[in-house]
Amino acid sequence: xxxxxxxxxxxxxxxxxxxxxxxxxxxxxxxxxxxxxxxxxxxxxxxxxxxxxxxxxxxxxxxxxxxxxxxxxxxxxxxxxxxxxxxxxxxxxxxxxxxxxxxxxxxxxxxxxxxxxxxxxxxxxxxxxxxxxxxxxxxxxxxxxxxxxxxxxxxxxxxxxxxxxxxxxxxxxxxxxxxxxxxxxxxxxxxxxxxxxxxxxxxxxxxxxxxxxxxxxxxxxxxxxxxxxxxxxxxxxxxxxxxxxxxxxxxxxxxxxxxxxxxxxxxxxxxxxxxxxxxxxxxxxxxxxxxxxxxxxxxxxxxxxxxxxxxxxxxxxxxxxxxxxxxxxxxxxxxxxxxxxxxxxxxxxxxxxxxxxxxxxxxxxx
Numbered sequence: 001x002x003x004x005x006x007x008x009x010x011x012x013x014x015x016x017x018x019x020x021x022x023x024x025x026x027x028x029x030x031x032x033x034x035x036x037x038x039x040x041x042x043x044x045x046x047x048x049x050x051x052x053x054x055x056x057x058x059x060x061x062x063x064x065x066x067x068x069x070x071x072x073x074x075x076x077x078x079x080x081x082x083x084x085x086x087x088x089x090x091x092x093x094x095x096x097x098x099x100x101x102x103x104x105x106x107x108x109x110x111x112x113x114x115x116x117x118x119x120x121x122x123x124x125x126x127x128x129x130x131x132x133x134x135x136x137x138x139x140x141x142x143x144x145x146x147x148x149x150x151x152x153x154x155x156x157x158x159x160x161x162x163x164x165x166x167x168x169x170x171x172x173x174x175x176x177x178x179x180x181x182x183x184x185x186x187x188x189x190x191x192x193x194x195x196x197x198x199x200x201x202x203x204x205x206x207x208x209x210x211x212x213x214x215x216x217x218x219x220x221x222x223x224x225x226x227x228x229x230x231x232x233x234x235x236x237x238x239x240x241x242x243x244x245x246x247x248x249x250x251x252x253x254x255x256x257x258x259x260x261x262x263x264x265x266x267x268x269x270x271x272x273x274x275x276x277x278x279x280x281x282x283x284x285x286x287x288x289x290x291x292x293x294x295x296x297x298x299x300x301x302x303x304x305x306x307x308x309x310x311x312x313x314x315x316x317x318x319x320x321x322x323x324x325x326x327x328x329x330x331x332x333x334x335x336x337x338x339x340x341x342x343x344x345x346x347x348x349x350x351x352x353x354x355x356x357x358x359x360x361x362x363x364x365x366x
Contacts, residue, residue, distance in 0.1 A: 015225030023293025036300035073261030076287035080234025108320035138171035167198025182219035228256030
């Protein structure tokens with residue numbers, strides 16, 4: 001087995017994988033991956049996610065976007081999860097999951113508006129059932145439990161899919177929600193993006209557990225570990241879990257092993273707490289090159305197609321960025337419009353005050 005993780009993670013607990021970093025098949029591929037051409041959409045989604053990520057970082061560095069959390073090196077997780085979900089399932093993402101959001105129908109403009117501080121970015125035009133990105137650590141696990149419990153009460157064949165980082169597994173929200181999910185047997189899938197770092201805290205400093213997946217055992221349900229740099233492995237594990245959950249099998253947990261190749265966010269400087277050599281070593285395991293290697297090896301992909309895809313992604317992103325930058329800023333009163341269905345009486349005077357100091361154009365918008 002290859003060694004895709006840092007020094008405190010050995011090759012025996014990477015979990016299930018189908019492709020080596022060189023694109024070699026390690027075991028029989030699942031049904032959806034039997035035809036290499038059928039994997040091209042997954043490759044495209046990962047390439048688009050990284051290109052969008054790169055552009056968003058540039059926008060932030062030039063003062064056109066707020067703090068941004070990169071998914072560099074973790075694209076297989078968001079794409080693998082979202083590609084296995086059904087439209088009526090509910091995604092509860094955390095702040096590094098724009099890859100999953102894009103595949104679920106959230107637009108680039110909406111994501112940029114959100115990171116630009118505009119709540120209109122959370123008013124999804126397509127993914128109406130999905131939750132917005134969650135920045136507080138692990139609070140989305142509580143929300144996901146509630147969503148899954150509602151699905152069970154209504155006898156719906158739907159699943160709540162909650163994405164979280166390895167740092168979130170150290171929070172009480174995670175343990176409490178996991179315990180209740182096991183006791184109530186709700187259709188909840190918890191997907192841990194174990195990128196080895198919770199800001200500056202390495203995985204080894206967060207928990208003495210051999211794996212994060214095994215934490216599910218205490219709550220009475222299964223936890224498995226997969227190679228999060230292998231999009232086939234991620235999708236296969238999620239698809240199997242969702243099929244079981246839809247059949248009433250109770251909650252499940254998947255720990256996807258990957259590595260955060262960039263800073264925690266644009267407000268972070270990872271060079272202060274980890275060695276450049278460690279990061280450099282991890283680039284050989286990143287997920288996009290792995291799938292591209294496989295597709296090229298099978299003759300399903302080539303240089304011309306890759307160059308065309310890069311141009312296509314760049315053009316799509318250019319259009320989205322232009323639309324985002326051309327969006328008029330929200331009116332001052334908009335800060336009151338996206339929190340409550342009906343504005344509480346106590347806040348009405350504050351809204352009136354905001355309108356009083358607004359320009360005539362803003363008053364019309366408000």
